[in-house]
Amino acid sequence: MVDNFTIAQAMTIKVDARLPAMPAFQPGIRRAPSRGFTLTQAQTEIALKNALRYVPEEHHPLLADEFLTELLTYGRIYAYRYRPQGRIYGKPVHDYQGSCLEGKAFQVMIDNNLDFDVALYPYELTTYGETGQVCQNWLQYLLIKKYLDAMTQYQTLVVESGHPLGLFPSKPDAPRVIITNALMVGMFDNQADWEIAEQMGVANYGQMTAGGWMYIGPQGIVHGTFNTLLTAGRQRLGIAGDGDLRGKLFVSSGLGGMSGAQSKAMEIANGVGVIAEVDFSRIKTRLDQGWITTFSPDLAEVFKLAAIHQHKGEPISIAYHGNIVDLLEYAVKNNVPIDLLSDQTSCHVAYSGGYCPQGITFEERTALLASDRAEFTALVDKSLRRHFELIRMLVARGVYFFDYGNSFMKAVYDSGVREISKNGIDEKEGFIFPSYVEDIMGPELFDYGYGPFRWVCLSGKEEDLIKTDQAALSCIDPDRRGQDRDNYIWIKDAQKNKLVVGTKARILYQDAEGRQSIALKFNAMVRMGEIGPVMLGRDHHDTGGTDSPFRETANIKDGSNVMADMATQCFAGNAARGMSLVALHNGGGVGIGKAINGGFGLVLDGSERVDAVIKSAMLWDVMGGVARRSWARNANSIATCAEFNKNYAGQGHITLPYLPAEKLVKDLVGQAFRNLGQ
Numbered sequence: 001m002v003d004n005f006t007i008a009q010a011m012t013i014k015v016d017a018r019l020p021a022m023p024a025f026q027p028g029i030r031r032a033p034s035r036g037f038t039l040t041q042a043q044t045e046i047a048l049k050n051a052l053r054y055v056p057e058e059h060h061p062l063l064a065d066e067f068l069t070e071l072l073t074y075g076r077i078y079a080y081r082y083r084p085q086g087r088i089y090g091k092p093v094h095d096y097q098g099s100c101l102e103g104k105a106f107q108v109m110i111d112n113n114l115d116f117d118v119a120l121y122p123y124e125l126t127t128y129g130e131t132g133q134v135c136q137n138w139l140q141y142l143l144i145k146k147y148l149d150a151m152t153q154y155q156t157l158v159v160e161s162g163h164p165l166g167l168f169p170s171k172p173d174a175p176r177v178i179i180t181n182a183l184m185v186g187m188f189d190n191q192a193d194w195e196i197a198e199q200m201g202v203a204n205y206g207q208m209t210a211g212g213w214m215y216i217g218p219q220g221i222v223h224g225t226f227n228t229l230l231t232a233g234r235q236r237l238g239i240a241g242d243g244d245l246r247g248k249l250f251v252s253s254g255l256g257g258m259s260g261a262q263s264k265a266m267e268i269a270n271g272v273g274v275i276a277e278v279d280f281s282r283i284k285t286r287l288d289q290g291w292i293t294t295f296s297p298d299l300a301e302v303f304k305l306a307a308i309h310q311h312k313g314e315p316i317s318i319a320y321h322g323n324i325v326d327l328l329e330y331a332v333k334n335n336v337p338i339d340l341l342s343d344q345t346s347c348h349v350a351y352s353g354g355y356c357p358q359g360i361t362f363e364e365r366t367a368l369l370a371s372d373r374a375e376f377t378a379l380v381d382k383s384l385r386r387h388f389e390l391i392r393m394l395v396a397r398g399v400y401f402f403d404y405g406n407s408f409m410k411a412v413y414d415s416g417v418r419e420i421s422k423n424g425i426d427e428k429e430g431f432i433f434p435s436y437v438e439d440i441m442g443p444e445l446f447d448y449g450y451g452p453f454r455w456v457c458l459s460g461k462e463e464d465l466i467k468t469d470q471a472a473l474s475c476i477d478p479d480r481r482g483q484d485r486d487n488y489i490w491i492k493d494a495q496k497n498k499l500v501v502g503t504k505a506r507i508l509y510q511d512a513e514g515r516q517s518i519a520l521k522f523n524a525m526v527r528m529g530e531i532g533p534v535m536l537g538r539d540h541h542d543t544g545g546t547d548s549p550f551r552e553t554a555n556i557k558d559g560s561n562v563m564a565d566m567a568t569q570c571f572a573g574n575a576a577r578g579m580s581l582v583a584l585h586n587g588g589g590v591g592i593g594k595a596i597n598g599g600f601g602l603v604l605d606g607s608e609r610v611d612a613v614i615k616s617a618m619l620w621d622v623m624g625g626v627a628r629r630s631w632a633r634n635a636n637s638i639a640t641c642a643e644f645n646k647n648y649a650g651q652g653h654i655t656l657p658y659l660p661a662e663k664l665v666k667d668l669v670g671q672a673f674r675n676l677g678q
């Protein structure tokens, strides 16, 4: 049997042998609730051994005790002792050590994901979405950073569910980092087995850009939310193509990681937003950032203020400090004229703390989670059932409700409400209310290839961000399509709207051609020394990045919405074409087993090598998704792919579907089933 001395000698990249002092926890920083401890004795032993494999044997007696206490208390081993002291944040790229630019650039991205100002629970490595983590624990964080320091252009770092497996010989035009998170074998791909794997320290919930290291704060979702609300207004409220949401009232919940974008997006769209939030610390964060105008725990006051601004046609975003279900009780009772209604509590992890039930405060929810999970679960179910009833009453009065990609309808279904499913039996055919992708974002954006393209100016300089905004603006023709006009206005006003939280980043929905031309322009600017290096990426929540039947692929109607081929191909294709980082995850924004999603990062260093990557990978990343949507017979995608076949003749070609007459199929199948006696 090999001994620990030999093992230590056999590694040059490893966690330091020195035992760090336990760092102090800064007061006022949000902390994750207990995730619950449910392991058996045998599993607990393995979990402990798993955590101890990162550290030299001499520390095992002390750390075994410490890690076991963490596991029993929090349901996780975070290895708090190994968290570096003080604030972590994305510094200018050249402040990092590293043997290649990518190695430094990814450290900027990781540290930004853990910034006190950006992350939801920074001490628990959770960036957003209640459980979305960069990696599982601080030992992994330290080791990943050591590998990124050492990595050269001839190596690729492999990260499996937060664990840095190692650096492997590679080549400059291969990815520098390949990440997978929470990919479980089919028969174990469910919440219960997942929770065991996570407690045992072999699985990480990367959500999307948390574990994919591409989060840019709530700005990342503001543009998509702005597009969604505007498009919903145009579709359902009769607003003109060039109009905005002046005088309209949007009600929702959540001012957290991504949900915090709702208030800002509504204000940018010139409308009135009322957002319920149970956790005052999140209201405070959004107030300090200027992303909400005011707050109140008094619903009469909230809706009076909303009505005044609706009447004057002036924008305002108001946080209601309280439960969304209480707000809806009030709205139903007092006939509040809501125009658009949604929900953005973390229902994808409703029973782990993502949804605060009606009747208890946020603080009581945190205590109950630790003391009595069965009681907590029962309260969540009761609250979700009431939540559903109230929405149904409002919808009957003409309010447009849509699910906002947070698994709300699935959570209601799981709470025992069968009526929310379309077929009244199971959830396989979807739900009675529309989801924002199914009705809005899918047909109007994803089907054309418009998605959440983003970049980070790695120099950390404001002037670089201003220059990139202007360069991106010059690449958009506002007269091409309505979407281009919206995007043009978005980027023109981006500085004014003060969207940056954390690194100097920007979100801009773009289609394949737009992303490619902006990327080439930025890379040329880096080459000319006009700006420092840039990290390009996107949310996984995109045209081709995510297979998720109730969200990103909710408007895929050929039966293939249950398949995960697209996201997997997208990931593999991006790796083959040399993106700097590729990531593939299970779960994402909707929960384990419900989505496969992936993303990328591309470091623009000004080289011609990177120009070549942009030309092949950027187009593939988007058009692979549009091609699949087209094959599912989505009209806007078919048109986009036909255009691609014309514009890229000789370079690329997409198979298009022939469309049979509906009547032919209906009549023939109807006859066949009559013959079968059904």
Ligand SMILES: NC(=O)c1ccc[n+]([C@@H]2O[C@H](COP(=O)([O-])OP(=O)(O)OC[C@H]3O[C@@H](n4cnc5c(N)ncnc54)[C@H](O)[C@@H]3O)[C@@H](O)[C@H]2O)c1
Residues within 6 Å of the ligand: 120, 128, 129, 130, 221, 224, 225, 253, 254, 255, 256, 257, 258, 259, 260, 276, 277, 278, 279, 282, 322, 323, 324, 325, 344, 345, 346, 347, 348, 349, 354, 355, 356, 357, 358, 404, 405, 406, 407, 541, 588, 589, 590
């Ligand atoms: N809109 C989008 O485009 C989009 C994209 C991705 C994900 N999502 C989904 O949206 C959800 C929210 O994401 P997040 O990052 O903001 O999560 P988060 O956990 O940071 O924020 C959710 C917020 O809801 C609050 N909350 C919970 N129950 C409440 C209740 N009953 N009443 C009022 N407030 C309540 C919480 O205190 C929290 O601040 C997730 O399920 C996520 O997957 C949305």
